[in-house]
Amino acid sequence: MNEIEVRELMPSEFEEWDQLVEKTQPGTPFHTSDWLEIYRDVLLRDIRIYGCFRNDDLVGGCPLFVKNIKGILKVASSICSMTDYCGPLISESSSSKASKKVQESHAILNSLREFLCMQGFDSIHLKFSPGFEDIRPFTWNGWDSKVHYTHHLDLKENVDNNISRTIRKDLKSASEAGLETRRWSDPETYYGLLSKVYERQNLKIPLPRDFFEKVFDLIRKKDIGYMLVSETPEGEAVAAHLTLYGKKSTISWSSARDPSFNLRGTNALLYYNEFLDLQSRDFEYMNVMAGNVPRFADFIMAFSPKLVPYYSVTLENKKYSALKILHKIVT
Known part of the structure; x- marks a missing residue:
């Protein structure tokens, strides 16, 4: 299998990224460059879209909001205010074999994970969109994971x-x-x-x-x-x-x-x-983001929705973990 190259996308490559978002099932409006640029322009957020390339073809990637906290910590997250999920995307495999599909997706995600770990972030938080099920390339390599919930209302x-x-x-x-x-x-x-x-x-x-x-x-x-x-x-x-x-x-x-x-x-x-x-x-269905707050979940359950899990992974270095504990102690 050909090696995966990971790098930050240039603005001239955002159209190619948006095409990947459109093609992949877990791709959402929150992944698009148009949506991310609103955060950049209005909130002055440092937005980076990292792309994964195989033979110069964009086969995956992840948008990140990067923030420096008081010049001490450098943190990255795939979510921001009122964007509950975003996270990595990978292109659909053309193979009909389950083992081949897993091999290809893990190759992309492992390359992305290794690249992010080399960027000097003290904390990385990725929240995957519903429908992205296999997060093992992260959990098998020491990242903490958490499950979240949304509701799908079947419109059929x-x-x-x-x-x-x-x-x-x-x-x-x-x-x-x-x-x-x-x-x-x-x-x-x-x-x-x-x-x-x-x-x-x-x-x-x-x-x-x-x-x-x-x-x-x-x-x-x-x-x-x-x-x-x-x-x-x-x-x-x-x-x-x-x-x-x-x-x-x-x-x-x-x-x-x-x-x-x-x-x-x-x-x-x-x-x-x-x-x-x-x-x-x-x-086919309506994705009602009301599964993580009890009073909202109780209301939407009255419409008989399907409960759907989605996932996040987090990696923190020792400095970040220590300062987080200290902050809890003094506040």
Whole structure:
């Protein structure tokens, strides 16, 4: 098997990277150069896309956010604020033999792992997208691993047969109040709702207004998703979902509800109408990122989803581990 070369991609190679993202099943909008460049431009993040090449063909890679902490630590992570997963990608093997597929994928991942270990990072954290199942090239070489969960709502099934009695009551309440849903491309409305959620909890919103404006620009230009809002009869938006398109699926990226609007059913109405709309457009499932927070998981379970695991791996050197312990002691 030919040797794998790993190096940082030049901006002129980002189009080739995006083609790899499009071809691989675990590839998501979060992997694309357009999405990563929003973090670079708005948050001034140091973004690097490392590519794996075999005979000058791009066969894998991984985007990383790199950060220097007070000039002491150099850390790398495949995720950032409100991007819950990203991580390595590898091209699909053309072989029909399972052993050959494993051999090829492990060759790419081992080369990537060895390269990352030589970059002088004190900590490396990679969170793989759902569907990327084989992380053994990392765990077999001393990396710590962790399992996370998302929910897949099967859009090939009858939605009404799978919802709970509580959801039915919520839908009835929303209908009696005259709430309606519609698509709407307005970052100001979404940012306003999300701000209210964080203000109620006395927390700082994780991303600035400019970030959401650029996401909405990307949605309009590249047709990568949509916003669905729930409105009162007076036209006031009380809840919204920002959804991105995946492969044969959609990804529930972010949601917000006005905490001062006490009527039950706003979120239930959004999900229910969204399911029906996606079914009419032949999507296979909806990836609802609500499996790791108990109160969100309890709500979405009322729609009878499938629980799907996904994984992360972490490598920390002794300096990072020692400073992390010290920080816990003094805070």
